[in-house]
Amino acid sequence: MNTQISSSVSLPARRSRAARVHQLYRRYGILAVLILLCVVLSFANQYFLTWGNIADVLRQTSINGILAVGMTYVVLTGGIDLSVGSTLALAGMVSASVVTGGHPHGVALGLLAGLTVGAAVGAVNGIVVARLAVPPFVATLGMLSVARGLTFIYNDGMPIADLPDVYLNVGTGTFAGVPVPVIVFALVVLLFWFLLRYTTYGRYVYAVGGNVKSAKTSGISTGKVICSVYLIGGLLAGLAGIVLAARTTSALPQAGLSYELDAIAAVVIGGTSLSGGSGSIGGTVVGALLIGVINNGLNLLGVSSYYQQVVKGVIIVGAVLLDVSRKKQ
């Protein structure tokens, strides 16, 4: 019956200003929340708006942000990837071992190895989901355990330290005053925003998430598209693994524990529908920033880390609740 109602609404002249404001609100509601939060925090704590602190927030956001960009692709197809935290750890571990292996081009090879491992794990997820038709939740839950286990096996549960300075730059360096991880994050956002928005592949990702049967009827190789989003998720988890290892100056086997949850939270807060078909990279970036600002703000205000978790959880559900009520209107 919806169709009947709105068919008479389609006259453009009748689309009132209220409707346009409403659309703006729908689109930028979370951004408004983020800005509001920043304004409040800047009054509550004078340190908040200093460049040092902003750089801190951005640096801390970048790893979750990189994961969340990949997660956006997966969620847009109606899937979910629970294994990115483990993939991050495995990729970081392998990358660090190659870097410290004494090869003359060790650093370059190490970076390549990290990305390759991430992409490979993602590809396995993709094949299990797309070809073997295992539900994404289950397939990636299995991979969460497998990849974590492999990380411990790889170096007998020991961390790998003594990473060379060139490598550490990826996590701790700055370029023109901007932390390198932030630059990496920005490049990832640009590239994957462009891919989603301006290429046929991007359209296919939306179509598969919107209605996989219609997509198939329209001539899209739906299996390949589904497989590819997990590959992207894995690849970016690999990249995040490298950045994290470089920032913490060592690859830890327990790195990235439960990072998948923050990544999913960023995607959902950013307005991407968990059932697929609608959402955007821009939204995810705002979602990731919101989580980063909440963490930072609570720290600055001296809220204990126990309370922080509670507050964060409430804000995540609250943000989505806002979204749900907006869409109901």
Next chain:
Amino acid sequence: MSDFLLEASGVQKAFDGVPALEDGRLSLRRGSVHALCGGNGAGKSTFLNVVMGIVERDAGKILLGGREVHFRSPADALANRIAIITQELTPIRRMTVAENLYLGREPRRAGALVRSRALTRQAQALLDRLGFPVDARATVDSLSLAQIQLVEIAKAFSRECDVMIMDEPTSAIGESETEVLFDAIRSLTAQGAGIIYVTHRLSEVFRIADSYTVFRDGRYVDSGRIADIDRSYLVSTIVGRKLNRIEKQRRPTGATVLETTALSRSAEFEDISLSVNAGEVLGIYGLMGSGRSEYLNCLYGLTRAQSGKVIFRGRGLPPGSPREAIRAGLALVTEDRKETGLILSSSVRDNISLSAYPSLSRFSLINGRKVKTLVRSMIERMRIKTGSMSLPVSSMSGGNQQKVVLARCFSTEPVCLLCDEPTRGIDEGAKREIYRLLDEFVAQGGAAIVVSSEAQEVLDVSDRIAIFKSGRLVSMIDGHLSSQEDLLHLAS
């Protein structure tokens, strides 16, 4: 007591200031079937939603047995003995038919324990009384779509209501089930109940209804007794202008475009050999389960045949790949636009261009200007009514949605168009436009296969008609010389 079960007058409803219904009127007489007719967007659904208490009316009166009522929810309406059967089927698939029928009203022992045997017995008795061929013990999962629809209907019947609203009850069921349903309706009206019957199939209106009301553009326009009017009067009242009879001329046909030899797929269709030529429409008529849709899906590569050959433009088609089928020059308008035809959450633009991206892009980069040009020309050619090409298709009427599906199919410039129920659930005016598009396509040398469960439609559009029965091709007849009776006779 009043002669009328339900009387509504001057019912108004607007959404966000946009009127969807400006003057809804309807009087339902005891023991009668009243057809509510109108095109898509005429306000029928809004009116029914108001009656059922799903939305609240802005103005107007609704009298039930002479007493004014204001329902706040469908449960409220149900408590006042008004039930509705909608097009949306919402059974719980893992439960049995009996459990579904009496969900929340199970016969109980000590208030909490379900008396399962009594439940099954009661359900089977109901189904038998209605004459529905359904086993009460079966799980809904194991039923056909037509049977599920019958279960939904039985559920409404079991509530023993005075007023029953049926919104397109036959859209999912075949000819024989329709007959069973009509018998059940007649026994219900014989007991004094009244039925509001909504359908786009005008032949059904004349078979079952006693009286009618027509809405157009949100307003009541006409009502009266079915016995006093004929089909063409009803059509022109619904559309608001006189429609010419569909003129069908014999066209010169060209070379064979698509040919299948002994194509088979187990439990679906068997040994189908037929061909379609350039410049002709081949109709396929058959009852539910005759394998007609399955045959089309297989041609298009959604499924793979187990044996037999498909030759398209002199070459074999790679099996099991819609992508290759499109590339070779095929296009499929699927049976269910919401399930398999459209990306509802996406815009008109994205839906229309979805299949054509290979020709709208270079190195995968989409050429926005080409997309706009294509979409604009399609909106014009199909006469799609939309405020902007970036509106989601979910906001459009059924007829316009179907035109978007056709636009997507035409966007790849197909040589052969496969259409499965191309006019299901859309109004008479939109139907005519789709026939016109088909005609244009074929006149320009295209070939089309049209599957439909409406005999009249197959006759209206086809040059030749293949009759399917239980998965086999039983005869091939001339579309210019046959009648509805011929089709029904051969198919059943």
